[in-house]
Amino acid sequence: MELWSDPVILARIQFAFTISFHIVFPAFTIGLASYLAVLEWRWLRTDNSVYLDLYRFWVRIFAVAFGMGVVSGVVMSYQFGTNWSVFSDQVANVIGPLLGLEVLTAFFLEASFLGIMLFGMNRVSRGMHFAATCIVAVGTLISAFWILSANSWMQTPQGFDLLADGRLIANDWLAVIFNPSFPYRLAHMVAAAYLTTAFVVGGVAAWYLWRKCHVEHARIMLANATLMAVLVAPMQLFIGDLHGLNTFAHQPAKVAAMEGIWDDEQGAALRLFGWPDAKTETTRYAVEIPRLASLILTHDANGEIRGLKSWPRNERPPVAIVFWSFRIMVGIGMLMIVLGVISAWSYMRGRLYTRRWLQLVWMGMMPSGFVALLAGWFVTEIGRQPYTVYAVLRTADSISPAILGTQVLWSLLAFVLMYSFVFGAGSYYILRLIGKGPVGLQGTPKYYQHSIKSSRFPANSKPGEPHA
Amino acid sequence: MLDFSASLDLPLIWFVLIALVMFLYVLLDGFDLGIGILFPLAPTDACRDQMMSSVAPFWDGNETWLVMGGGGLMAVFPLAYAILLPAFYIPMISMLLGLIMRGVAFEFRFKANSRHSRKLWDLVFHFGSLIAALSQGMIPGALLTGVDVDGRNFAGGPLDWISAFSIITGIAVVFGYALLGSTWLIMKTDQRTQDWARQVAIYALAAVAVFLGLVSVVTALINATITQFWFSMPNFWFLLPIPLLSVVVLLLCARDLLHKQAEYRPFLLAIAVFALAHIGLGISLYPWIIPYQYTIHQAAAEGPTLSLMLLVVVPMLPLILAYTGYNYFVFRGKSAPGHGYG
Ligand code: HDD
Ligand code: HEM
Ligand code: HEM
Numbered sequence: 001m002e003l004w005s006d007p008v009i010l011a012r013i014q015f016a017f018t019i020s021f022h023i024v025f026p027a028f029t030i031g032l033a034s035y036l037a038v039l040e041w042r043w044l045r046t047d048n049s050v051y052l053d054l055y056r057f058w059v060r061i062f063a064v065a066f067g068m069g070v071v072s073g074v075v076m077s078y079q080f081g082t083n084w085s086v087f088s089d090q091v092a093n094v095i096g097p098l099l100g101l102e103v104l105t106a107f108f109l110e111a112s113f114l115g116i117m118l119f120g121m122n123r124v125s126r127g128m129h130f131a132a133t134c135i136v137a138v139g140t141l142i143s144a145f146w147i148l149s150a151n152s153w154m155q156t157p158q159g160f161d162l163l164a165d166g167r168l169i170a171n172d173w174l175a176v177i178f179n180p181s182f183p184y185r186l187a188h189m190v191a192a193a194y195l196t197t198a199f200v201v202g203g204v205a206a207w208y209l210w211r212k213c214h215v216e217h218a219r220i221m222l223a224n225a226t227l228m229a230v231l232v233a234p235m236q237l238f239i240g241d242l243h244g245l246n247t248f249a250h251q252p253a254k255v256a257a258m259e260g261i262w263d264d265e266q267g268a269a270l271r272l273f274g275w276p277d278a279k280t281e282t283t284r285y286a287v288e289i290p291r292l293a294s295l296i297l298t299h300d301a302n303g304e305i306r307g308l309k310s311w312p313r314n315e316r317p318p319v320a321i322v323f324w325s326f327r328i329m330v331g332i333g334m335l336m337i338v339l340g341v342i343s344a345w346s347y348m349r350g351r352l353y354t355r356r357w358l359q360l361v362w363m364g365m366m367p368s369g370f371v372a373l374l375a376g377w378f379v380t381e382i383g384r385q386p387y388t389v390y391a392v393l394r395t396a397d398s399i400s401p402a403i404l405g406t407q408v409l410w411s412l413l414a415f416v417l418m419y420s421f422v423f424g425a426g427s428y429y430i431l432r433l434i435g436k437g438p439v440g441l442q443g444t445p446k447y448y449q450h451s452i453k454s455s456r457f458p459a460n461s462k463p464g465e466p467h468a
Numbered sequence: 469m470l471d472f473s474a475s476l477d478l479p480l481i482w483f484v485l486i487a488l489v490m491f492l493y494v495l496l497d498g499f500d501l502g503i504g505i506l507f508p509l510a511p512t513d514a515c516r517d518q519m520m521s522s523v524a525p526f527w528d529g530n531e532t533w534l535v536m537g538g539g540g541l542m543a544v545f546p547l548a549y550a551i552l553l554p555a556f557y558i559p560m561i562s563m564l565l566g567l568i569m570r571g572v573a574f575e576f577r578f579k580a581n582s583r584h585s586r587k588l589w590d591l592v593f594h595f596g597s598l599i600a601a602l603s604q605g606m607i608p609g610a611l612l613t614g615v616d617v618d619g620r621n622f623a624g625g626p627l628d629w630i631s632a633f634s635i636i637t638g639i640a641v642v643f644g645y646a647l648l649g650s651t652w653l654i655m656k657t658d659q660r661t662q663d664w665a666r667q668v669a670i671y672a673l674a675a676v677a678v679f680l681g682l683v684s685v686v687t688a689l690i691n692a693t694i695t696q697f698w699f700s701m702p703n704f705w706f707l708l709p710i711p712l713l714s715v716v717v718l719l720l721c722a723r724d725l726l727h728k729q730a731e732y733r734p735f736l737l738a739i740a741v742f743a744l745a746h747i748g749l750g751i752s753l754y755p756w757i758i759p760y761q762y763t764i765h766q767a768a769a770e771g772p773t774l775s776l777m778l779l780v781v782v783p784m785l786p787l788i789l790a791y792t793g794y795n796y797f798v799f800r801g802k803s804a805p806g807h808g809y810g
Contacts (some may be wrong), residue, residue: 064575070528071571075564077538081553082560088542089550089620093773096543100777103536104784111532112788112795115525123798165620169770173470400554402622411561418565422572429579 008399010408011083014415016381018075020374021419025069027373030144030190031197032062033137035224036117040130050216057217057438058201061430063118068426070111072419083408087388087398093169094160094176095150102146110139141190148189152182154389155380156250168392180250184243185380191236192376195336196369198228203366204434206359214437219353222362226347229340236333241296247383248297251390253315254383256308257322259293260286263307268293273327276319281309283323317385325378332372339365472778473771479764482544482774483754485781489540491746493533494604495648495739500527502649504570504597505642506668507590515661516590522656522803524574529792531567543777547620547767548757554622555615556607556629563603569596598642605641608749609634612691617761633686640679644742647672651721651735656803662731669734670725677718680745684711687752693760694752707751714744 036058043051077099080088088096116124116132124132159175160168170176202225208218248255260276260283261268270293274286294303308316339361346352384390388398472478500523510516523530542549553560573593580586606629613631616624650672653665688695698707721737724730755763768774 060579064579067528067572067575070531071568074531074535074567077535077542078553078560078564080542081538081549082557085550085554085621088553089546092542092546092549093769096539096546096769097773097776097780099539100536100543101780103532103539104780104788107532107535108529108788108792111528112791114528115795116798119525120798170772170776173772173776400550400622402554402624403557404626407557407626411557414561414565418568422568425576426572429576433579 007083007403007405007408008396010405010412011399011403012395014083014408014412015079017412017419018072018079018415020377021423022069022072022076023373023377024370025065025072026140026144027189027193027196027370028200029062029066029069030140030193031195032058032065033133033140034194035197035201036062037130037133037137038224040133044126044130050220053438054217054220057433059118061433064426064430064433066114068422071422075415082411083400083403084388084398085400087393090167090393090398091154091389093167094157095153097170097173098146098150098153098177102143102150106139106143106146110136110143113139144190144193145186148186149177149179149182152185153177153179155179155185155384156181157389157392162392168389181243181246184239184246187239188236188243188376191232191239192369192373194228194232195236196373198225198232199336199362199365199367199369201225202229202362206362207434208437209353210356210359210363215353217438222343222352223347225362226340226343226352229336230344231340233333233336233340237337240330240333245297251384252306253308253311254317254322254379255297256306257317257319257383258326258379259305260319260323261293261305261307262309264304264310265307266294266304267291267302268305270296274323276323278316278319314386317383322379322383325375325382329372329375329379332368332375335365335368336372470775470779471771472775476778478771478774478778479544479768481778482540482768483757483764485785486537486540486544487746487750489533490537491743493530493537494746495742496526496530496533498645498742499523499648499652499735500530501570501597501601502645502647503653504573504593504649505601505646506649506653507594507597509668511660511664513586515657515664518657518661518803519653520574520577520593522653524578525795525799527571527574529795531571534567540777544769544774545757545764545767546769547762550620551615551617551622551758551762552611555624556610557626559603559606559610559629563600566596566598566600566603569593570600571596597645601642601645602638605638605644606630606634609637612637612687612694612752612759614759615761617758633690636679636682636686640676640683643672643675643679644745647676647738648735648742651738655731655735658802666725666728670722673718673721673725673738676741680714680718680741697752710744710748710751714741714748717741717744 036055039051039055039058042048043055113132113135116129117136120132121129153176156179157168158179159170159172161171163169201221205218205221205225208214209222244255244258256262257276259268260271260274262281262283267290269286269288269290271283271286271288274283274288276283291301294305295301297303297305308319343352343358343362346355346358352358386395387393388395503519503523507516507519510519538549569592573589573596577586577589577593580589610629610631613633615622616628647669650665650669654662654669657665688698697703717737717740721734721741724734724737753759755765757764757767
C-alpha cells in the first residue's frame, strides 16, 4: 500500500508520535519543578512537615516523569538527522545553535542538579538542597526558552539569508531568537505547563478529599491548584488571543483553517462548531456567531479575513484536524477558567473542601491539561503544513532521500511498542505512588536516605533494608 | 555579524571540541553502560542494588554528553550530521531504544515492589545497556570502512554499516565499557561487590587488550590510507608513543587488578586506555569527518554559526565541568547496598 511505503508520510507520523509523547513529560515536569520549589520554600519557611511530605510525595512522581522526558528527548535530538537530513543540512546553520545552546545552558544544569535534588537531602545542607530544586526548575524554563525559540523560528522565520545551494545562514541572531511568534509561544507554553500540572495536583487532591484520606495534605494541594487555575487560566485566554492575532499577521492560512473560513469574508462569523470539508471547500453544519471572528482577529466587526480558497490547494494545511483541535484546546481553556472561578468562590465561602460535586469535577479535569496541550500543538504544527520552515522549506523536501519506507516503518513500530511498554509501566508506577499518598511516607527516614554511604549523616545509611 | 573565521581555524577547534565531548560521553556513560552490561553476572541482588545506586545520581548527566555530541554535530558539522545519521539509521535507532530501556529501568527498578517486576527491570537494564553499547561500537567501525555519498546526501543501502570490522569494533566497545564499569565498581563499592568487580575487571581487561590489538591490525589491513599515514616516516616516530603507552597502561592496569590494593587507580588507567584509543582514532580520521568524502572544513557550518557556538561554549564548558564535578563530589565515597531515594 502507498501509505505504508511512503517515507514522507511515515516519517511525519513518526515525528508526530515521538514529539507528542515527549512533550507530555516536559509539560508536566516544567510545572512540577516549579511547584516543588514552592513546596520546599514553604517547608523551609514554616517548618511545617506537611510541606515536606508533599515535597517528598511529588518529587518521586517527578523522578519518573523526568526520566521519561529525558529518554524521549534524546530520541528527538537524533531524529532530525535520521529522518530529516535535508532539513538538518539546510537549516542547521540557524537552528543548530539554538538546540546546542539548550544543551549547554539547560540540559546539563537540569541533569546534574537532579541528582542532588533526588538523592542529596542527607548529603548537602537544606539551603543547598533548596538551591538544587530551584536550579532544576529554572533549567526546565531555560530549556523551554531555547526549544520554543527554535520552533517559533520555524513558524515565523527571519534574520537569515538564503545561500545559492538552498542552505540558510543567519545574519542576525537576535532576530532569529526573538522571532515574531516566539514571545507569545513561550508565554503560552509555560502557562500551559503550569496549568497542566495544576490540574493534576488538584485532581489528586480532590480524589483524596473524596475518599476522605490525607485530608490535611489534600487541602493544601487543592488550594494551590485553585489559586493557579483562577490566576493562570484567564491569563492563558488573554495570551492565546494575542498569539492568535500574531498568527493572523504571519500565517493567515493557519488562522483560516482554525476558523474554518473558505471564502474571503468581511464581517466573518465565528464558527463555534461545524465540519470543514476539504472536498467541497465549505464548512458544513456550522453553528455561527455573526461577525465575531472578524471582531476578534481584526478588532473591527466588518474586518476582512482571507479564506482558504485564496491559497492553491497545495498550499493549504489539513483543515478539519486544525479546526477541531483548536476547539478542543479553547474549550478546555474555558472549562479551566470556569472551574477556577467556582473553586475560588467556594474557597471564599469556606466550601472548597466539602463540595462533593466540585471534587468530582476536579477529578474529571485531571488529564485536561494534557489534552489541551496536545491539541494546541496539533493546531500549531499541522496548521503550518505543508512547510517545515514556513514559506521557506517544504515538509516533503525536508526528508532524508536515502531512507526507505520500510526502515521508517519498522523504526516507527519499534518506537510505538517501546513507548507503550515504557509509558504503561511509568503510568502504572505514578498511579501507584498517587494511590499510596503522601502520608504513608511520613516518619520513614530511609525514604530520603540516599543510597550512597553518607559522610555527613552516617547514621542514615541502613544498607540492606527491604524496599518499601 | 559576529564571525571569527578570519582569525581562527574554527572547524579545527570544533573538531577538537566535538572529539572531546564524544570522549567525555564514552567515558562517563561508558561506566554506567558497563554496569548494565555486567548486571546479570553480579553474585547477589544486594550487589546489584549497590551497583545501581553507585550510578543513579549520575546517569542523566552522563547521557547529556551524548545529546551535546549530537546537537553539537548538527550545529557545527551539519553536513556530517545529515549524511551519517541516515547512513547509520538502524544502529542509531537501536541505540536510542537501548538508551530508553536502560534510562527508565533506573526509576522503575527503584519503584518495583515485587521480585518479579524487579527481575524484569534488571533484564531491561541489562539488554538496554548492551544494545546501546554494541550500536555505539559499530558506528565508528562502519565510519572507518567508508560511507557512500552522493552530493550532500547519503547514497548507500540500509545495511551498509554491517561488516566484520564493525562487528569487531562493536564487541570491543562492549568489553571496553565492561572494563570501565567494573573498575568504577572497584572504586565505588566494597566487600562482596568489590571482590567480584575485581575479578570481572581482569577478564574485561584481557578482552580489551585482545580487541584493541585486533582492531589495530584489521584497520591496517583494510584501510591503506590510514596505514600509510601511521607508517610513513616522520609520522611513525611521532605516533609510536600512542601504541607504546597503550601497552604500558594495559600492563599497569593488569598489575593493579592482580594485587588487590588499589581502588582508584584501575579506573584511572582504564580511562587512559580509552583516551589513547580515542586519540588514535581522531588522528587517523583527521582531516576527514566523512572519510575520503568530506573534510572537516568542507562539512563545517558557516562562520557566524561556529562563532556564536564558540562564544557560548568557552564560558559554559568549564562551568558545566565544575558543577558536574561538584555533583560527583557530593556523592563521593562508597555506595551502600541500600536503595535509591524511595
Ligand atoms: C516546552 C518545552 C519543551 C519542548 C517543546 C521540547 N522539550 Fe525536550 N525537554 C524539555 C522541554 C521541552 C525539558 C523540560 O527540559 C526536559 C523534560 C525532561 C528533561 O529532562 O528535560 C526535556 C528533555 C529533552 C532531552 C533530554 C535532555 C537530557 O538528557 O537531560 C532532549 C535531548 C530533548 N528534550 C530534545 C528536544 C527536542 C529535539 C525537541 C523538539 C523537537 C524537544 N526536546 C521539545
Ligand atoms: C512539543 C510539542 C510539539 C508537538 C506536540 C508537535 C507536534 C507535531 C506534529 C503533530 C507534527 C506533524 C504535522 C504533520 O505532519 O501534519 C509536527 C511536525 C514537525 N514539528 Fe512539531 N511538535 C512539537 C514541537 C516541535 C518543536 C519544538 C520542533 C522543533 C524545534 C518541532 C519540529 C517539527 C518539524 C521539523 C516537523 C516536520 C515534520 C512533520 O511535518 O511531521 N516540533 N510536530
Ligand atoms: C483559553 C483560550 C485559549 C486560546 C484563545 C488559545 C489560543 C491559541 C492559539 C491561537 C494557538 C495557535 C498558535 C499558532 O501556532 O499560531 C495556540 C497554541 C497552543 N495552545 Fe492555546 N489557547 C487557549 C488555551 C490553551 C490551554 C488551556 C492550553 C493548555 C493547557 C493551551 C496550549 C497550547 C499549546 C501547547 C499550543 C501550541 C504551542 C504554541 O503555539 O504556543 N492553550 N493556542
